[in-house]
Amino acid sequence: MSFIIIISSLTLFLLLTSLSSSSALPQNGGKFKVLRRNIGISAMHVALLPNDKLIIFDRTDFGLSNISLPAGRCRDDLNDQAVKHDCSAHSIEFNPKTHSVRPLTVLTDTWCSSGAVSADGVLIQTGGFNDGDHSVRYFSPCDTCDWEEIKNGLILKRWYASNALLPDGRIIVVGGRARFDYEFIPKASVYDLPLLRQTRDSSENNLYPFLHLLPDGNLFVFANTKSILLDFKTNKVVREFPEMPGNAARNYPSSGSSVLLPLLLNNSEDINSIKAEIMICGGAEPSSNSKAMKGEFLSADDTCGRLVVTEKSPEWEMERMPMSRVMGDMVLLPTGDILIINGAGKGTAGWCMGREPVLHPVIYSTENKMFKVMDPTTIPRLYHSTAHLLTDGRVMVGGSNPNIKYEFSGVLFPTELSLEAYSPPYLFRGGRPRIVMVEPGLELRHGQRITLGFKVERGGGGEKEVKVTMVVPGFTTHSFTMNQRVLVLEMVVVNKISGESYAVDAFVPAAAAVAPPGYYLLHVVHGGVPSRGKWVKIK
Ligand SMILES: *[C@@H]1O[C@H](CO)[C@@H](O)[C@H](O)[C@H]1NC(C)=O
Numbered sequence: 346m347s348f349i350i351i352i353s354s355l356t357l358f359l360l361l362t363s364l365s366s367s368s369a370l371p372q373n374g375g376k377f378k379v380l381r382r383n384i385g386i387s388a389m390h391v392a393l394l395p396n397d398k399l400i401i402f403d404r405t406d407f408g409l410s411n412i413s414l415p416a417g418r419c420r421d422d423l424n425d426q427a428v429k430h431d432c433s434a435h436s437i438e439f440n441p442k443t444h445s446v447r448p449l450t451v452l453t454d455t456w457c458s459s460g461a462v463s464a465d466g467v468l469i470q471t472g473g474f475n476d477g478d479h480s481v482r483y484f485s486p487c488d489t490c491d492w493e494e495i496k497n498g499l500i501l502k503r504w505y506a507s508n509a510l511l512p513d514g515r516i517i518v519v520g521g522r523a524r525f526d527y528e529f530i531p532k533a534s535v536y537d538l539p540l541l542r543q544t545r546d547s548s549e550n551n552l553y554p555f556l557h558l559l560p561d562g563n564l565f566v567f568a569n570t571k572s573i574l575l576d577f578k579t580n581k582v583v584r585e586f587p588e589m590p591g592n593a594a595r596n597y598p599s600s601g602s603s604v605l606l607p608l609l610l611n612n613s614e615d616i617n618s619i620k621a622e623i624m625i626c627g628g629a630e631p632s633s634n635s636k637a638m639k640g641e642f643l644s645a646d647d648t649c650g651r652l653v654v655t656e657k658s659p660e661w662e663m664e665r666m667p668m669s670r671v672m673g674d675m676v677l678l679p680t681g682d683i684l685i686i687n688g689a690g691k692g693t694a695g696w697c698m699g700r701e702p703v704l705h706p707v708i709y710s711t712e713n714k715m716f717k718v719m720d721p722t723t724i725p726r727l728y729h730s731t732a733h734l735l736t737d738g739r740v741m742v743g744g745s746n747p748n749i750k751y752e753f754s755g756v757l758f759p760t761e762l763s764l765e766a767y768s769p770p771y772l773f774r775g776g777r778p779r780i781v782m783v784e785p786g787l788e789l790r791h792g793q794r795i796t797l798g799f800k801v802e803r804g805g806g807g808e809k810e811v812k813v814t815m816v817v818p819g820f821t822t823h824s825f826t827m828n829q830r831v832l833v834l835e836m837v838v839v840n841k842i843s844g845e846s847y848a849v850d851a852f853v854p855a856a857a858a859v860a861p862p863g864y865y866l867l868h869v870v871h872g873g874v875p876s877r878g879k880w881v882k883i884k
Pocket residue numbers: 410411412413
């Protein structure tokens with residue numbers, strides 16, 4: 346008997362070692378850490394506010410969450426299909442420092458909604474489902490604040506739309522299910538956007554369109570495989586770009602992800618000299634969603650495409666990721682590199698339609714154009730999961746609710762209430778710089794020259810390449826972070842003051858289309874290691 350056990354455990358050991366060596370992915374570090382096993386809700390929509398708190402919400406129409414509203418607060422909705430009297434919270438504030446959770450009150454349904462942080466640091470969040478589909482909701486960053494909701498803040502219902510903050514402080518809300526138009530906050534008029542009608546296929550692979558504000562003041566809009574440049578001041582399409590090659594749709598439910606690569610402002614006075622490049626990664630075959638509905642889970646797409654949208658006649662440059670991924674989140678790191686994290690290797694977004702969770706993040710170096718596979722998590726993050734940059738250079742990872750209700754057992758992938766932080770390898774290298782002074786202050790004007798004093802912690806190994814970056818962490822849901830932006834500032838000079846103390850002079854971007862008024866995390870990057878971000882405000 347014991348002999349058999351020894352044999353079988355030996356076999357198992359051999360099997361495991363051979364598996365891990367044959368399927369061995371190169372490990373390049375980084376580390377996941379659970380911040381909290383249970384925040385009470387599933388992190389479906391997330392934004393970091395300038396008080397360093399995360400505002401997180403899921404939806405009001407899928408049952409009782411695991412956190413109660415303060416006593417006396419409940420939500421009564423006779424039309425709700427899941428629960429008509431609900432005293433549980435569907436939004437929380439999370440403090441990444443203390444890991445504490447504060448329940449917040451959303452009364453109308455935020456499911457598959459969108460958002461943007463305004464120039465004043467207020468989270469403005471729009472649309473959703475049912476009673477929330479015309480809502481605009483406001484959350485100010487303060488320790489006692491709660492949601493304020495305006496039920497008819499939108500002219501039309503917006504479900505699966507995307508938002509962008511504009512240089513004049515307005516917010517544009519683009520698309521939504523069966524919507525081929527856009528509107529603004531504050532409420533004004535609705536404008537037609539034929540791109541959304543043209544790119545709608547039988548699986549609606551053009552929801553949550555990718556939006557990026559370009560330095561020339563126009564909005565890049567990408568849906569399914571096609572993209573345009575929209576002048577939102579005159580409401581005209583000013584350019585059409587070539588179709589993205591390959592056999593993949595890139596937007597929900599074939600969710601890929603998209604970023605505007607870091608803007609290098611080495612001559613920030615001359616807007617025309619700024620190169621703007623979009624990068625879109627992952628997605629799925631256009632028929633993948635309808636096949637998944639019939640139980641056939643196709644491999645996700647493994648390509649990324651880059652397009653220099655400031656060129657006269659740009660072409661997509663295609664690259665292969667180390668693995669296929671749908672529902673991945675692309676997070677711009679303060680160094681200017683890109684973290685690709687979360688998602689699945691097969692299927693699409695939507696209820697129970699993802700398979701083979703991708704547990705390994707990948708970091709793409711924007712300088713060497715190389716992908717590196719990172720160490721894995723143990724928690725699958727599928728449909729309705731998020732990843733969002735934190736002030737200290739870590740990345741919050743949360744959510745996953747591929748089920749129609751909160752389901753904690755008896756399903757293939759249970760609803761996840763946990764939050765993790767992913768620390769990229771740069772946090773383990775030592776020699777971290779620390780900003781000790783910003784002159785003339787934390788309120789900045791366009792074009793202003795600023796001086797940053799910083800110290801490099803012991804073991805920093807002397808002088809290394811210095812960069813100054815400004816980052817907008819944005820608003821994340823459904824594998825797309827709206828308004829995410831990294832600006833690499835034009836620098837003048839780096840002076841060594843003494844020992845490990847330095848001062849660097851840099852210029853705040855000169856134009857509102859490059860850096861819309863609002864809050865930014867200012868970082869010094871020394872030898873590839875970013876400081877903690879310091880919140881600054883461009884007025
Ligand atoms: C949260 O879940 C735990 C474990 O199932 C349960 O004991 C607790 O009562 C729940 N709390 C709320 C407020 O639903």
